[in-house]
Amino acid sequence: MDKELAIVEQSNRGVIGRFGNRMVERGRQLKGQACVLDARVRSVLEQPDEGAATAEYAVVLVAATGFAAVLVALLKSGAIKTLLEALVKKALKVV
Template sequence: MVGKDMVIKDDGIGTIGLMAPAETRMTRMRRALVMLDARWRTLAREPEEGAATAEYAVVLVAATGFAAVLVALLKSDAVKTLLTNIVKKALNV
């Protein structure tokens, strides 16, 4: 496209190159900032509830696995002996 003041290079997807007048670039930058602000406000208003639910599920599975490992350790003879000796020493003091 050829304007009155200078040549505007249009790449066909709606962006204007550096040869555009300053007002046109500023207008597009303002419009982009307004759209970005609107998107951020939309995301802040609509929390991703599904993602939070999935995160809770992962935490629950991890906690259950940790509890299973802990129970298995506490049932072992070595840990039972260790805990019994600790309690006996504490009661002797």
């Protein structure tokens, strides 16, 4: 038996005794809730989710597609085309 509970039970007369009993009971409830919260936090931190969820996967695919479209547009431009042609010709001369 807790010291606090013993003191409150001995003085279980009047408003102060009832208030003390309620405070002790509320303290026990809070302690239990804190234990549950601690267990939840530990379980989340211990085993994080691996991979992307479906929505996250979709967002990644859309972003990758947009990036690919930008690259294709750049590669089709005249300046990049001539630069790549010059690079290939230079590489073929070495071989």
